[in-house]
Amino acid sequence: xxxxxxxxxxxxxxxxxxxxxxxxxxxxxxxxxxxxxxxxxxxxxxxxxxxxxxxxxxxxxxxxxxxxxxxxxxxxxxxxxxxxxxxxxxxxxxxxxxxxxxxxxxxxxxxxxxxxxxxxxxxxxxxxxxxxxxxxxxxxxxxxxxxxxxxxxxxxxxxxxxxxxxxxxxxxxxxxxxxxxxxxxxxxxxxxxxxxxxxxxxxxxxxxxxxxxxxxxxxxxxxxxxxxxxxxxxxxxxxxxxxxxxxxxxxxxxxxxxxxxxxxxxxxxxxxxxxxxxxxxxxxxxxxxxxxxxxxxxxxxxxxxxxxxxxxxxxxxxxxxxxxxxxxxxxxxxxxxxxxxxxxxxxxxxxxxx
Numbered sequence: 583x584x585x586x587x588x589x590x591x592x593x594x595x596x597x598x599x600x601x602x603x604x605x606x607x608x609x610x611x612x613x614x615x616x617x618x619x620x621x622x623x624x625x626x627x628x629x630x631x632x633x634x635x636x637x638x639x640x641x642x643x644x645x646x647x648x649x650x651x652x653x654x655x656x657x658x659x660x661x662x663x664x665x666x667x668x669x670x671x672x673x674x675x676x677x678x679x680x681x682x683x684x685x686x687x688x689x690x691x692x693x694x695x696x697x698x699x700x701x702x703x704x705x706x707x708x709x710x711x712x713x714x715x716x717x718x719x720x721x722x723x724x725x726x727x728x729x730x731x732x733x734x735x736x737x738x739x740x741x742x743x744x745x746x747x748x749x750x751x752x753x754x755x756x757x758x759x760x761x762x763x764x765x766x767x768x769x770x771x772x773x774x775x776x777x778x779x780x781x782x783x784x785x786x787x788x789x790x791x792x793x794x795x796x797x798x799x800x801x802x803x804x805x806x807x808x809x810x811x812x813x814x815x816x817x818x819x820x821x822x823x824x825x826x827x828x829x830x831x832x833x834x835x836x837x838x839x840x841x842x843x844x845x846x847x848x849x850x851x852x853x854x855x856x857x858x859x860x861x862x863x864x865x866x867x868x869x870x871x872x873x874x875x876x877x878x879x880x881x882x883x884x885x886x887x888x889x890x891x892x893x894x895x896x897x898x899x900x901x902x903x904x905x906x907x908x909x910x911x912x913x914x915x916x917x918x919x920x921x922x923x924x925x926x927x928x929x930x931x932x933x934x935x936x
Contacts, residue, residue: 637686
């Protein structure tokens with residue numbers, strides 16, 4: 583069917599709805615001069631080695647270009663965006679044309695597309711010529727063309743809580759941060775030994791305990807999630823006292839200082855916090871927060887300053903990367919039955935200047 587597309591694992595947004603929409607202090611961010619972040623995978627093409635789907639005339643391929651990826655098993659063309667954090671991988675908005683093919687091809691395409699969309703971690707061989715993606719299954723590839731990538735060369739701000747446990751030893755990543763109690767740890771601490779969120783069975787929030795210098799403190803109740811800071815004496819956490827939102831789902835972002843023994847509320851949002859990224863611009867610390875709207879299903883990206891609070895917020899966008907003091911935002915649009923993605927680059931220095 584011409585001009586028809588299938589979307590794996592993402593919400594389709596109506597025509598003209600998915601546009602960059604700054605909520606706070608809207609003004610021109612001069613994004614045209616920002617440079618796109620580039621992964622070491624960019625410019626490489628891979629051939630699937632395992633699994634081997636029956637009924638295919640040739641091996642499926644996977645190609646990376648910039649922050650985009652393309653794939654096919656020999657029938658429809660699939661495409662989407664990817665984000666990499668060390669050994670962590672996130673594939674988003676994977677879409678496909680929908681022409682009819684033979685049953686073996688359609689079956690292989692369905693399985694291959696689902697495995698790509700659910701990929702969470704990436705592992706490379708020492709020479710960079712073999713790659714394994716894991717998550718919703720395991721995909722093993724061999725390099726066909728392009729420079730063998732080295733994950734150690736990836737210059738990207740690491741999330742405080744990686745989207746998935748990294749694979750292998752450095753340079754593939756540090757031990758993952760586990761939010762909440764860890765079933766593998768008798769103490770219930772996260773694997774960094776910094777905090778735990780003790781939840782009653784059936785409850786989504788709990789009590790935050792922080793451990794430092796052999797002592798444990800009860801810091802806050804009704805905590806959704808927690809993240810360690812680059813400063814070992816600080817812990818970030820999300821609370822229930824947000825700014826309303828759909829069915830009062832909004833959450834707040836707090837910072838607890840172990841040395842001072844106090845907690846500071848940094849911002850109140852109308853959305854549910856998904857992740858927190860610590861970065862800096864012009865020598866100032868900033869927190870980039872990704873969140874979700876449970877009502878309309880929109881994704882948000884917010885920039886929060888430790889003392890100035892919420893500086894900027896955009897909806898209908900996904901955070902692709904933070905690099906060179908610039909936000910790379912992904913926008914999904916549907917026009918004339920064709921799904922497309924656009925990238926917007928927002929310099930953090932422009933947000934600080936507001």
